[in-house]
Amino acid sequence: MIMPARPLIDPQGATPVYRQVADVLRRRIASGELPPNRPVPSETQLEAEFEIARGTARKAIAVLREDGLVVTIPGRGTFVNPVD
Amino acid sequence: MIMPARPLIDPQGATPVYRQVADVLRRRIASGELPPNRPVPSETQLEAEFEIARGTARKAIAVLREDGLVVTIPGRGTFVNPVD
DNA sequence: CTATATTTGTGCGTATGTATG
């Protein structure tokens, strides 16, 4: 039996896992679940929640950063952008 | 001369270094060498003792924390759980 | 109150090895 340990992610899907994770976070930002100036889950937390490798978590965050949705502050974390 | 700088750890072994370190600490807890409410060696100390990277030390501690053997307090340290 | 040291938290960058599509 294959356990669907990752409800929101489809590892077999056409879109890469890191994009799927980025999309989930994007939705949380859009919905207000992750409000401006609040930290996005850390790489470690993303690892645990989505059961992904650290590199994949970082890649997901990088997507949001490139889209200007979040800003990363070294040593502190990644935060939802107040602008927009 | 090859220095056996890591007596208790085998970097080439089948089990990951962070698990081996966790096992060493687990034994120290079980034996009473690390009694309840006493601090486990800090990440820096584990780095020095086992000659590992800090990330590896953190992962070893994380294993013990997931097993409920220790509790970590930011800014203070990680302590052997009194329960059990 | 300030300053310093210690410890944990977080992130960045890199590297190696394995596996899959």
Place this chain on the structure above:
DNA sequence: ACATACATACGCACAAATATA
């Protein structure tokens, strides 16, 4: 060959919490 992903491990820097001088 290449991209994706996982797992492991190294090293470095900055931030925050705590404790102490």
